[in-house]
Amino acid sequence: MFKILLKKELAPSIKLFEFDAPLIARKAKPGQFVVLRINEEGERIPLTIADAKKDSGRLVIVFQEVGKSTKLLGTLNVGDAIIDLIGPLGKPSEIEKYGTVVCIGGGVGTPEIYPVARALKQAGNKVISIIGARSKNLLIMEPEMKSVSDELYITTDDGTYVKKGFVTDELKRLISEGVKIDCIFAVGPVIMMKAVTDVTRPYNIKTIVSLNPIMLDATGMCGVCRVEVGGETKFACVDGPEFDGHKVNFDLLVKRLRTYIKDEKESLDLFEKHSAECG
Amino acid sequence: MPKPLPNKIPMREQTPQERVKNFKEVPFGYTEEEAVIEAKRCLACKKPSCVAGCPVEIDIPGFVSRIAEKDFKGAIKVLKQKNVLPAICGRVCPQEDQCEKVCVLCKKMEPVAIGRLERFAADWEAKSGIVDMPEKKPATGKRVAVVGAGPAGLVFAGDLVQMGHEVTLFEALHKAGGVLVYGIPEFRLPKAIVQREVEYIERLGVKLMTSFVVGNTQTVDELLQEYDAVFLGTGAGLPWFMNLPGENYSGIYSANEYLVRSNLMKAYLFPQYDTPIVRGKRVATIGGGNVAMDSARTALRLGAEKSMIIYRRSKTEMPARIEEVHHAEEEGIQFEFLTLPVKYYGDENGWVKEMECLRMELGEPDASGRRRPINIPGSEFRIPADTVVVAIGQSPNPLIPQTTPDLQVGKHGNIIADEKTGKSTKKGVFAGGDIVTGAATVILAMGAGRIAAKSCDEYLKTGIW
Numbered sequence: 114m115f116k117i118l119l120k121k122e123l124a125p126s127i128k129l130f131e132f133d134a135p136l137i138a139r140k141a142k143p144g145q146f147v148v149l150r151i152n153e154e155g156e157r158i159p160l161t162i163a164d165a166k167k168d169s170g171r172l173v174i175v176f177q178e179v180g181k182s183t184k185l186l187g188t189l190n191v192g193d194a195i196i197d198l199i200g201p202l203g204k205p206s207e208i209e210k211y212g213t214v215v216c217i218g219g220g221v222g223t224p225e226i227y228p229v230a231r232a233l234k235q236a237g238n239k240v241i242s243i244i245g246a247r248s249k250n251l252l253i254m255e256p257e258m259k260s261v262s263d264e265l266y267i268t269t270d271d272g273t274y275v276k277k278g279f280v281t282d283e284l285k286r287l288i289s290e291g292v293k294i295d296c297i298f299a300v301g302p303v304i305m306m307k308a309v310t311d312v313t314r315p316y317n318i319k320t321i322v323s324l325n326p327i328m329l330d331a332t333g334m335c336g337v338c339r340v341e342v343g344g345e346t347k348f349a350c351v352d353g354p355e356f357d358g359h360k361v362n363f364d365l366l367v368k369r370l371r372t373y374i375k376d377e378k379e380s381l382d383l384f385e386k387h388s389a390e391c392g
Numbered sequence: 393m394p395k396p397l398p399n400k401i402p403m404r405e406q407t408p409q410e411r412v413k414n415f416k417e418v419p420f421g422y423t424e425e426e427a428v429i430e431a432k433r434c435l436a437c438k439k440p441s442c443v444a445g446c447p448v449e450i451d452i453p454g455f456v457s458r459i460a461e462k463d464f465k466g467a468i469k470v471l472k473q474k475n476v477l478p479a480i481c482g483r484v485c486p487q488e489d490q491c492e493k494v495c496v497l498c499k500k501m502e503p504v505a506i507g508r509l510e511r512f513a514a515d516w517e518a519k520s521g522i523v524d525m526p527e528k529k530p531a532t533g534k535r536v537a538v539v540g541a542g543p544a545g546l547v548f549a550g551d552l553v554q555m556g557h558e559v560t561l562f563e564a565l566h567k568a569g570g571v572l573v574y575g576i577p578e579f580r581l582p583k584a585i586v587q588r589e590v591e592y593i594e595r596l597g598v599k600l601m602t603s604f605v606v607g608n609t610q611t612v613d614e615l616l617q618e619y620d621a622v623f624l625g626t627g628a629g630l631p632w633f634m635n636l637p638g639e640n641y642s643g644i645y646s647a648n649e650y651l652v653r654s655n656l657m658k659a660y661l662f663p664q665y666d667t668p669i670v671r672g673k674r675v676a677t678i679g680g681g682n683v684a685m686d687s688a689r690t691a692l693r694l695g696a697e698k699s700m701i702i703y704r705r706s707k708t709e710m711p712a713r714i715e716e717v718h719h720a721e722e723e724g725i726q727f728e729f730l731t732l733p734v735k736y737y738g739d740e741n742g743w744v745k746e747m748e749c750l751r752m753e754l755g756e757p758d759a760s761g762r763r764r765p766i767n768i769p770g771s772e773f774r775i776p777a778d779t780v781v782v783a784i785g786q787s788p789n790p791l792i793p794q795t796t797p798d799l800q801v802g803k804h805g806n807i808i809a810d811e812k813t814g815k816s817t818k819k820g821v822f823a824g825g826d827i828v829t830g831a832a833t834v835i836l837a838m839g840a841g842r843i844a845a846k847s848c849d850e851y852l853k854t855g856i857w
Contacts, residue, residue, distance in 0.1 A: 136609055150566060156657065156666035157566075182666055197566045199603045329657070329667075332564050332605055332791060334629035335649035339640055346633065346640060351791070365640055368742030372642040376668030383663055 114194040115149075118171060123253040124246075126178040127221060128187050129163070135170025137200050143228040144206030144323065144355055147172065148331045150197035151186055158182050159328040159350075161300070162201060163224035172198070175224035175253070180377050181384040202331050203354045206321070208232045212295035213239045215287065216262070217280050217309055219301025220246055223254045225323060226300045231261040233298070239263050241292070243283045245305075249274035281308045294318050299358065303367055310358035322358035324349045326369055341365050396433040398501040401426045403508050408722040412692045415578045415660055418719060424462070427512040431460035434504045437496055442506060445494040447839030448547075450474045452491055452506055459509055467513040469524065475510075476550040476593065477543070477838065479518065479585045480572060482511025485835045486713050518588055525595065529556035534852040537562060537619040538598075539606045539792065542570020543834045544625030544825030546590070547841035548848075549598045555849045559598045560619070564605040564791075567656060570627055571834070574656040575648070577686050579693070580716075583655070607791040612799070612821065621820045621848050624807060625841060628826035629789035633782055634678075638736030641744040643670055647683045647783035654690050671695045672779025676747060678702045678733055679783035680710035685717060687781040688725045699725050700775070704732045704752050709762040728775070730754070732767060736780070746774045788827045796821075806830055814844025819857050822848050 119131035137147060146161045164173035178187045189195070206229045214233050218226035223244045234240045242262035246252040247270045259265050266283040267275040276283070280301070287294065297320040299309040306322040313320045326338040326349050333351035340349050341362035347353065403426075405411075405419040422430065434456045442452040451470050458467035471478045487493075487507035495503030517523060534557045538549045541563035553559045567573050569586040594600055606612065606626075615622050631646035633639055650669070653659040657667035675691035677684050680703040691699040701720070703710060706729045710717060721727075728749075735748040751771035754763035793801045800808045800817035809816045809823040816823045824840030826832055851857060 136604075140609060154658075154665045197603045199564070199566070199605060199609075201608055202605065329649060329652055330565060332608075332629070333789065334631065334786075335652050336631045336633065336646040337649045339633075341640060346635070365742065369640065369642055371741070372670070373668045376662065380663045380666060380668070 114196060115198040116194045117189055117191050120189075120191050123175065124251045126187070127175065127251070127253055128178070129173065129175045129224070130186075130189075131166075131171045131173050132195075132198055133170060134172040134198050137198060138165040138170050138172045139167050141165035141172065141201040142205035143208065143232045145201035145203050146331075146354060147174070147198055147200035148202060148328070149174075149186075149195055149199070151182060151189075151195045153196065155196070156182055157197075157329060157331065158186075159202075159325070159331050161225040161323065161354075162228070164228055165201075175221055177221045181380040184381070184384060199331070203350060204352070206232065206298065206355055208236050210237045213241065213293060215284065215294050215297045216240060216242045217284065217297065217299040217301065217305075218242070218244045218254075218258070219280055219299075219305040220251065221253075222299075222301030222305070222323075223258065226298060227254055227257055227261065229298050229300075230258065234261045234263075241287065241294075242266070243268070243280045245269065245280040245301075247271065279308065280305060281312050284309065284312055288312070288316060297321065299323075303363055303370070306358060307363040310361070310363075314359055320358040321355050322361060323354045324356060324361065324366060325354070326366060327372060339369075396435065396497065396501070397429070400433075400502045400505040400508070401430040403505075408724070411579065412723050415693055417582050418579055421515055422508055422512045424464075424516075427459050427509060428462060430505050431456045431509055433497065434460065435496060441494040441496060442491040442504075445491040447490065447835050448474050448842055450491075450510075455513060456504060456506070456509055459513060464513060464516045465520075465524075468517040471510060471513055472526065475838070476547055477589045478510050479514035480543075480581065480589060481835055481838070482507050482509075482514055483581050483585075484576060486833060488714060490835070518585075523592065526554055528554050528597065531558070532556045532852065534558065534621075535560070535619045536621045536623065536848065536852070537615045538623045538625065539612070539615075540564075540570060540625040540627055540825075540827070541568035541590070541600065541602075542625055542627050542825065542837065543572065544627075544837040544841040544844075545570070545623065546593055547838040548623045548625060548822075548824065548845045550593045550596055551842060551845035552848060553593075553597045555845070557849070557852060561593070561598050561600050562604045562606050563600065563602045565656065566603050568600055568602060570625075574652045575683065575686070577651065577655055577690050579689065580686065605791070607795040612792060612796040612818075616820055620852055621822065623814075623841075623844055623848065624792055624816070624821065624823040624827055625825045625837065626789045626792050626827045628786045628831040630787045630805070631782070632785050632787065634733065634784065636733060636735055638738055638744070639782075641736055641738040642742050643672065643744040643778055644736065644780045645670075645782065647677070647679070647687045647781050648786060650687050650781045651683070651690065654694070660690075660694060669694065670779050672777070674698045674700075674777045675779040675781065676700045676702050676775060676777040677781040677783055679785070680705065680712060681783065681785070682712045682716050684781075684783035685712045685720045685725075687783050689720055689723060691779065691781070692723055692725065696779075700728055700777070701725055702728045702731050702733060702747075702749065702775070704730065704765045705762060706730055706754060730765065732765065734772070737774070744777060744780055746776050747780060748772055748774050786831055788830065792827070804830055809844075812843065813847035814840060815847060815857070820851075
């Protein structure tokens with residue numbers, strides 16, 4: 114059992130949990146993820162590690178409530194426990210001194226890019242961060258990102274905060290202003306990561322993305338997370354989750370993510386009906 | 393002595409029409425009367441060939457004769473001397489290739505139904521509710537880590553704990569049992585039985601740590617700082633695909649994924665359980681082994697109108713157990729022999745729609761001794777399918793070799809270990825089961841666990857590698 118030690122609502126439907134998980138926290142590196150299971154009937158959900166506090170043994174997870182499992186997870190409180198927390202899984206981010214690095218986080222991608230940005234900063238890089246959200250109330254972790262970035266730019270789709278537009282607009286601006294970028298790390302919705310790679314491809318800027326396909330065991334034994342990178346099939350759980358964004362077949366990823374869309378809806382409808390009945 | 397009955401006492405089972413609608417176990421097992429009659433067919437040979445045919449050397453005449461004498465308690469005691477998992481072996485061992493194959497009765501008639509009798513004795517004990525615990529040797533103070541709670545790891549752990557060592561069993565998945573829980577379906581091996589056997593191992597004193605991924609959560613080298621020896625039984629968990637065009641369309645599964653969803657995650661009970669599975673109407677399973685049979689039969693139970701086995705050789709070359717093929721045929725699985733998929737076609741949403749196949753013919757025998765399939769040029773044809781399960785095999789799980797630099801691996805990624813001792817190339821590290829041999833059987837993995845346990849005990853006592 115893994116106990117919840119802290120719960121914070123970062124934005125409507127976006128929650129942060131700190132779990133008591135010393136073994137995993139001790140080992141976790143930026144870019145890695147965990148799999149969790151809430152209860153006996155629960156599915157295995159992969160979630161990127163937002164932070165790992167080695168001293169206190171706390172593992173930080175940020176998630177958005179979208180389906181049944183994440184909504185159920187969101188109903189848990191401090192003192193509650195989930196039955197499984199597995200990890201750290203996947204290959205860590207390649208942290209080295211690149212020079213100037215741009216870290217891009219969209220939506221709940223921001224808490225995932227945060228430990229990467231921090232590590233890149235510690236490795237001696239100049240870190241320029243761009244974070245974005247649909248709207249002001251959904252923009253999260255601004256102070257944290259600010260603390261690990263030399264420069265921080267913010268966009269909102271609807272213009273309710275700082276600059277109206279997408280993270281790619283700020284990226285284009287930086288490029289057009291002649292900022293020499295050595296490497297880009299982008300984490301966020303698939304459509305955002307694809308857009309970032311489309312912007313950087315003509316300039317041949319190395320662009321690392323973190324892929325979020327459907328996973329099951331997440332230890333390399335099932336192959337549901339297969340993605341195409343450079344025309345080759347890779348397992349995102351053990352070969353990734355980070356890949357060279359210019360080589361990723363994003364269209365395939367989008368299609369495979371929709372495999373269980375009907376079942377996910379059925380499960381969610383049942384859950385909401387049940388929640389409504391039980392008040 | 394009266395002449396034995398020429399045939400095995402049949403084991404009653406669910407009718408095919410009935411069982412394709414449920415996930416309950418197919419055979420019912422012997423009643424006490426049936427078991428006694430069957431056990432009396434045994435000639436109790438002075439030099440029994442069946443024992444040599446058993447990878448864990450069970451005293452077969454010993455337990456069979458006790459069943460014949462209605463001493464069921466005595467029978468299970470004899471079984472457990474050599475086999476901590478009799479309820480499982482009685483169900484999934486390929487007895488027809490082992491003990492029963494060399495039964496002296498085979499010369500003239502059907503062999504003694506050793507597997508069915510083993511199953512009977514184990515189920516009798518479970519039903520009686522009284523499980524005798526074996527005596528444990530005094531504590532040695534030595535600590536052993538076992539990685540992987542599949543057949544090899546369970547046997548190794550069970551043996552070592554009885555030898556007086558302190559044993560911790562690490563499992564990456566959230567349930568112990570390995571292939572017994574994620575791979576073999578409920579209708580062939582009820583999960584309650586696996587659970588019972590795992591609990592027995594725990595009652596012996598083995599400490600179980602599930603959801604612990606050795607390699608990630610802790611490396612083998614880190615384990616060696618806390619433990620005096622490590623056993624690796626991490627299995628053949630890496631699924632093979634065929635690298636065909638269109639193989640990543642939605643609806644195309646590895647057998648591992650299909651079976652993990654259905655068995656471990658209980659997707660057949662969705663939405664009561666959260667994990668979904670595609671309930672295809674036309675399901676094509678590629679492969680001719682037990683895993684392929686399990687997948688095709690699972691598809692039927694999930695509501696497929698047509699469940700097909702696509703196999704590139706002919707029926708004779710299929711590696712699946714005869715019993716499994718027979719059950720599959722009875723249930724209406726359609727076999728497309730001498731057929732090789734070469735390409736998939738999908739719809740605009742990226743879902744598989746059809747597979748293009750080639751017809752094959754058999755040539756000269758290959759390295760496996762089976763006749764090599766050769767494709768017939770120009771024989772392309774298409775099979776419509778909305779779900780495909782690729783069940784062509786799997787290789788050793790690379791997680792441990794990748795994170796243990798000084799562990800030597802073979803060219804298929806298998807850990808190199810001595811057959812007679814289970815010793816790997818790294819001091820204090822033993823290995824056995826599919827991670828060493830590549831995908832094989834439950835009982836062979838158990839045999840390897842047993843061998844490694846003996847030599848590990850020696851090593852712990854003497855410190856000599």
